[in-house]
Amino acid sequence: MIPFNKPAVVGTEMDHLAAALASDKLSGDGAYGKRCQRWFETKLPCRHAMLTPSCTQALEMAAILLDIGPGDEVIMPSFTFVSTANAFALRGARIVFVDIRPDTMNLDADLVEAAVTSRTRAIVPMHYAGVACDMAVLNDIASRRGLAVVEDAAQGLMASYKGQNQGTMGHLGAISFHETKNVTSGGEGGVLLVNDDRYLHRAEIIREKGTNRGQFLRGMVDKYTWVDIGSSYLPSELQAAYLWAQLEAVEIVTADRTRTWNRYREGLQDLADSGRIGLPQIPADCVHNGHLFHLKCRDLAERTALLAWLKQHGVMAVFHYVPLHTAPAGALFGTFHGEDRHTTRESERLLRLPLWYGMPEADADQVVDAVRGFYQRH
């Protein structure tokens, strides 16, 4: 069976883990933690990067930082992972779901302004498959209406929009290093990008359990104490050492995934040309990172049949997401603004093909053959 995913392994992880173990410092923000942080600040680049134990926690930090609370509204797509919404629902906010564009599966920026009310505090675009949302339009709405922008760039490491890396365009951005993402910090991990200096001081406090320990460590105060709400948002040095190994190889990983992505694209193009399936559309101002490859079936029934067919032919394919507004918690904590023209219909047609770093060409070809076999049969 061709698996759906294999966590990336670049080969130098054990060396860096051994070095971290030998350093006698395993808690957060050690030598590797700082190295990773500087990497984001110089390579993406971004103003400030703070490693977190997961992207979910980076999003939670963002919601605390923005002082989101009961009565506030936050705009986002319904076609996203639960953490995008949960981070804000946890603070008591009302989630306002806006429809997506069928071509990119991203928040339709042209529908956002109509969803803004006097209670709206933030817009949370999610860059699906490492293909960016229309950030020029979203940032313009946000600045005119006094809103914050938090990019859920969980899938977007090394993917860009008009030459700017994902996660660096909003006030705050969050990237994931979960084992299913392009780069992992040993299974779980994330980073919060703080792109606006106004948020830096408090971000540091929230991340350090609500204390001013950061200032203490820099010798700015002579003792540290509880000054705000916060939690434990530091990953261990072992996670950072693992991440460092992968950041050093990120160009190789991205190029390899993009090669597989292109192989799928070429192998399936004529099925798209003849209208049998839909293939990913990449807007001209976006560079993607080969994070995931999806195709669109005619409808839910065809997708169910194709998934079963692929399984019979040794291919583990999957689908996502169940639109959040149709989920039990989505109905409790959110409302869909306007008409659901595309979210439900497009999510029901979407199917993801296996894709991981180092996937052999023969495996990709077997996947292509299996998909083609299905459409010859049906």
Ligand SMILES: *Cc1c(COP(=O)(O)O)cnc(C)c1O
């Ligand atoms: C993976 C993912 C997350 C969560 O990342 P974790 O690091 O697993 O917490 C959030 N949003 C989106 C869109 C994701 O794909």
